[in-house]
Amino acid sequence: MKFKKERKVLLIIVISAAMAVISMFMTDNSDKLFCSIERPEPGEETQVKRINVVGEDGESITSVDVEIAPRIMSQDEAAVCFEKAYEEIAGIMCGRNKNLEHVTSNLVLPETAQRGVVSLTWYSGNYELINYNGNVNNISFLENECQNVELKLIMEYEDYKSEYDFTVTVYSPEYGTGDRRKIQAQKDIEAAVSSSRMDGNINLPQYIADSKVYYEESEKPVSPLLFVLLGGAAILVVIIADKKKVKDNAIKRKKELLYDYSEVVSKLTLLLGAGMTTRMAWHKIAADYKDNIEHGKAVRRPVYDEICKTDYNIQAGISELKAYEQFGKRCDTREYMKLAALLQTNIRKGTKELRRLLEEETADAFEKRKNMAKIKGEEATTKLLMPMMMMLMIVMAIIMIPAVWSFQI
Incomplete structure (x- = not known):
C-alpha cells in the first residue's frame, strides 16, 4: 500500500516537472520575434493581426492592429x-x-x-x-x-x-x-386556326400525335376590362400605401433619433469623463449595443445602428473625420449634425472643452426629451378623444332611448 502511494507521488512529480519544462519553452520569447508578416494567399480573407512592438531592451513599446489584405498574384x-x-x-x-x-x-x-x-x-x-x-x-x-x-x-x-x-x-x-402531346396539340390547333382565315368554320384536327381527340368549349371568361380596372386600382392602392409607409417610417425614425439623442450624448459625456478617447467611447457604445441585442436585452434603435455602422467604417479604414461626417448626414437631423461637427472639431483642433460642450448639449437634449414626452402625452389624449366621444354617445343612447319609449307609452 505504501509502495503504491510512493508511485503516485513520483508520477505527480514527473508530470509537474515535465509541464514546467514545456512551459519554459512555450514562454521563450526568442521564437516569437520576427521581422516580416506572411500575407494570406489570393482568395483567402483579409486577416487582422495584433503585433507587439518590442525594443532592444525587451520592453514592450506598443501594440498595433494591422489589416493584412491577400497577396496579389503575378x-x-x-x-x-x-x-x-x-x-x-x-x-x-x-x-x-x-x-x-x-x-x-x-x-x-x-x-x-x-x-x-x-x-x-x-x-x-x-x-x-x-x-x-x-x-x-x-x-x-x-x-x-x-x-x-x-x-x-x-x-x-x-x-x-x-x-x-x-x-x-x-x-x-x-x-x-404528356408534355409532347400538349405542345403538339397547341401547334396543330394554331396551324388550323391560321390556315382557314377565309372559312366561316374552323375545322380542328381530329388526330393529335396519332391519337383521336375531342374538344369542349370552356366557360365564357370574365370581361378583361374588369381585371384591368381591378389591377389599376390595386396598383394605385399599393403605390399610395408604399409612399405612406415610407413617409411614416421616415417620421418614426426621426422621432426615435431625436428621442435617443440625449441618451447618446449622455453616454459619450460619461465615457469621456472616465478618461476614454472619442474613438474608444464610440466603440464602447457600439459594442455594448451589439452585446445587448445578441442577448435579447435591448431592441433595435436607429441611432445605435448608425453608431455601429460608423464603428465598422472606422475599423475598415475610413478616417474618423469622414465617418462622423457620414454619421451626421445619415441621421439627417440638426442635433446629430451638431454632434458630428463637435467630434470633428475635437479631432482637427483637439478641443479641450469637448466634455463641457457635451455636458451643455446633454442638458439641452434632456430638456427637449421632456418636451417630446409632453407632446406624446398630448397625442395619446387626442387619439383617445374619438373613443371617448363614441362611449359618451352610447351612454346617452342607453339613457335617452328608454326615456323616450316611456313617454310614448
Missing part, C-alpha cells in the same frame, strides 16, 4: 489561375446537358471561379435563346431543330483579363409523352 500566376478557372467552368457549365454540342436545358454560368478569386462575365450572341444567366429558351423549337449560339467569357483578376469563346448548339427540349 501575371504568370494569374495566367495559371485563369487556366484552372477555365477547367473548373468547363466541368460545370453544361449542367444537365451531356455536352455543349447538344444542349436541351439550362446551362450553368457562374459569376466567379477559383473560390471567388476570378470574376466572370458572360456575353451571348443571342440573348433571346441563351441569356447571361444560362437560361435556354428553346420551347418553340420543333423536334430535332437546332441553332448555334456563340458565348463569350471574360475572366478578370485585378488588372489582368482573358477572353474565351464557346460554341453552343441548342436543340429542342426533351419532353415526356
Whole structure:
C-alpha cells in the first residue's frame, strides 16, 4: 500500500516537472520575434493581426492592429489561375446537358471561379435563346431543330483579363409523352386556326400525335376590362400605401433619433469623463449595443445602428473625420449634425472643452426629451378623444332611448 502511494507521488512529480519544462519553452520569447508578416494567399480573407512592438531592451513599446489584405498574384500566376478557372467552368457549365454540342436545358454560368478569386462575365450572341444567366429558351423549337449560339467569357483578376469563346448548339427540349402531346396539340390547333382565315368554320384536327381527340368549349371568361380596372386600382392602392409607409417610417425614425439623442450624448459625456478617447467611447457604445441585442436585452434603435455602422467604417479604414461626417448626414437631423461637427472639431483642433460642450448639449437634449414626452402625452389624449366621444354617445343612447319609449307609452 505504501509502495503504491510512493508511485503516485513520483508520477505527480514527473508530470509537474515535465509541464514546467514545456512551459519554459512555450514562454521563450526568442521564437516569437520576427521581422516580416506572411500575407494570406489570393482568395483567402483579409486577416487582422495584433503585433507587439518590442525594443532592444525587451520592453514592450506598443501594440498595433494591422489589416493584412491577400497577396496579389503575378501575371504568370494569374495566367495559371485563369487556366484552372477555365477547367473548373468547363466541368460545370453544361449542367444537365451531356455536352455543349447538344444542349436541351439550362446551362450553368457562374459569376466567379477559383473560390471567388476570378470574376466572370458572360456575353451571348443571342440573348433571346441563351441569356447571361444560362437560361435556354428553346420551347418553340420543333423536334430535332437546332441553332448555334456563340458565348463569350471574360475572366478578370485585378488588372489582368482573358477572353474565351464557346460554341453552343441548342436543340429542342426533351419532353415526356404528356408534355409532347400538349405542345403538339397547341401547334396543330394554331396551324388550323391560321390556315382557314377565309372559312366561316374552323375545322380542328381530329388526330393529335396519332391519337383521336375531342374538344369542349370552356366557360365564357370574365370581361378583361374588369381585371384591368381591378389591377389599376390595386396598383394605385399599393403605390399610395408604399409612399405612406415610407413617409411614416421616415417620421418614426426621426422621432426615435431625436428621442435617443440625449441618451447618446449622455453616454459619450460619461465615457469621456472616465478618461476614454472619442474613438474608444464610440466603440464602447457600439459594442455594448451589439452585446445587448445578441442577448435579447435591448431592441433595435436607429441611432445605435448608425453608431455601429460608423464603428465598422472606422475599423475598415475610413478616417474618423469622414465617418462622423457620414454619421451626421445619415441621421439627417440638426442635433446629430451638431454632434458630428463637435467630434470633428475635437479631432482637427483637439478641443479641450469637448466634455463641457457635451455636458451643455446633454442638458439641452434632456430638456427637449421632456418636451417630446409632453407632446406624446398630448397625442395619446387626442387619439383617445374619438373613443371617448363614441362611449359618451352610447351612454346617452342607453339613457335617452328608454326615456323616450316611456313617454310614448
